[in-house]
Amino acid sequence: MAARIAQTTGAEHTAILGLGVYRPVRVVTNDEVAGPINSSDEWIRTRSGIKTRRFASDDETIHTMSVAAARGAIESAGVDVDQVDCVIVATSTHLQLTPAAGPRIATELGMNGAAAFDIMAGCAGFCHGLALASDLVRAGTSKNVLVIGVEKLTDTVNPADRSTAFLFADGAGAVIVGPSEEPGIGPTVWGSDGTQHHAIRQDKNWIEFFREIDEKGLDAVRPYLAMEGTAVFRWAAHSLEKVCRDAIDRAGLSTDDLDAMIPHQANGRIIDIMARVLKLPENCVLADDIEETGNTSAASIPLAMEALLRQGRSKPGDTALLIAFGAGLSYAAQVVTLPDWR
Ligand SMILES: CC(C)(COP(=O)(O)OP(=O)(O)OC[C@H]1O[C@@H](n2cnc3c(N)ncnc32)[C@H](O)[C@@H]1OP(=O)(O)O)[C@@H](O)C(=O)NCCC(=O)NCCS
Numbered sequence: 524m525a526a527r528i529a530q531t532t533g534a535e536h537t538a539i540l541g542l543g544v545y546r547p548v549r550v551v552t553n554d555e556v557a558g559p560i561n562s563s564d565e566w567i568r569t570r571s572g573i574k575t576r577r578f579a580s581d582d583e584t585i586h587t588m589s590v591a592a593a594r595g596a597i598e599s600a601g602v603d604v605d606q607v608d609c610v611i612v613a614t615s616t617h618l619q620l621t622p623a624a625g626p627r628i629a630t631e632l633g634m635n636g637a638a639a640f641d642i643m644a645g646c647a648g649f650c651h652g653l654a655l656a657s658d659l660v661r662a663g664t665s666k667n668v669l670v671i672g673v674e675k676l677t678d679t680v681n682p683a684d685r686s687t688a689f690l691f692a693d694g695a696g697a698v699i700v701g702p703s704e705e706p707g708i709g710p711t712v713w714g715s716d717g718t719q720h721h722a723i724r725q726d727k728n729w730i731e732f733f734r735e736i737d738e739k740g741l742d743a744v745r746p747y748l749a750m751e752g753t754a755v756f757r758w759a760a761h762s763l764e765k766v767c768r769d770a771i772d773r774a775g776l777s778t779d780d781l782d783a784m785i786p787h788q789a790n791g792r793i794i795d796i797m798a799r800v801l802k803l804p805e806n807c808v809l810a811d812d813i814e815e816t817g818n819t820s821a822a823s824i825p826l827a828m829e830a831l832l833r834q835g836r837s838k839p840g841d842t843a844l845l846i847a848f849g850a851g852l853s854y855a856a857q858v859v860t861l862p863d864w865r
Contacts, residue, residue: 532663537657538859540599541698544696544697544829545587548583550575550577553575573690575814576816585614585616604633604634607632608638610638610640611652613651614673615821625641646820646821647821650713670700672821677691680748686749691818709859712773713854716758716851721751722852732745755849756793758852759789760793763848767856771858783831785831785844788818788824790813810827811827812830813827838861
């Protein structure tokens with residue numbers, strides 16, 4: 524008879540126990556980014572909803588921003604750093620492919636041997652990380668999981684590209700996911716559509732770049748992020764309503780139960796369309812951190828969550844729909860209870 528393998532079971536319920544963020548110091552106006560792309564403050568505001576964003580300095584790296592956000596999350600969760608036994612870093616801008624950013628971040632936080640790894644699901648990365656973290660705790664694989672969404676998109680965006688330069692920005696947000704008496708993270712609805720893999724992509728891989736160097740020498744152009752803006756807009760505006768409705772449904776709720784909707788801060792117009800088609804109740808707050816933060820990809824949802832709580836527009840215990848989408852194309856959504864913050 525085959526040996527019987529033991530399996531673990533963990534907490535019945537999970538929740539976001541704490542939240543922390545890091546916003547780079549330098550605030551960048553539309554006028555500053557408009558110059559190289561022959562655009563204007565007015566065009567950028569109307570097409571994207573962005574008024575300002577933050578760009579990281581050389582000292583504000585994927586590691587330093589992650590550590591700062593994570594410290595805030597650990598403090599606000601009130602857990603001991605030793606109780607966090609897994610770190611998931613969602614990012615598409617950690618430009619060193621090996622090793623992953625997670626282990627060094629865990630060590631810099633003072634963790635002793637925690638599991639640590641990176642995941643890449645574009646702008647949907649944070650909600651993918653949240654899904655993994657919740658299931659790890661429920662399965663008994665981990666006690667508490669640190670999920671970080673972090674991006675330094677100024678390292679990958681071409682300041683002269685009209686379709687991306689005004690949109691993307693830098694920052695980090697982190698949460699602690701752990702056991703809870705009540706359900707605080709609903710079932711995740713997620714998926715992908717690889718037929719649209721070209722819609723948001725690195726425009727060439729490193730081997731292609733090296734070949735270009737051989738051919739063109741100093742005229743070779745480094746890889747940059749490329750986006751087919753109209754295709755992404757159409758997909759997001761028309762495909763994500765069902766994802767949102769399924770996530771609300773699977774949480775056993777209706778839109779009337781939502782106190783807040785915190786969509787990925789992709790573009791103000793996409794956010795408004797999603798809220799309109801869902802017919803959110805009047806008292807449901809819609810996150811609009813894109814105005815001051817721009818599109819920070821995997822970092823945008825925890826940053827927008829912090830903004831709502833800091834501004835007092837949402838409060839701990841509120842029920843919020845999270846929906847993230849982006850490169851892949853990939854998406855993930857779940858309903859959560861907002862954490863006790865600070
Ligand atoms: C990028 C985006 C704002 C461009 O808006 P758009 O209306 O699709 O723009 P188009 O490319 O069709 O161009 C429309 C006009 O604006 C102009 N334009 C394009 N980019 C411009 C810029 N940065 N500044 C000024 N004008 C610009 C074009 O030249 C064109 O002018 P024309 O009508 O005189 O020919 C829009 O497609 C978008 O928001 N897409 C979604 C992107 C997104 O959310 N990505 C993140 C997903 S994670």
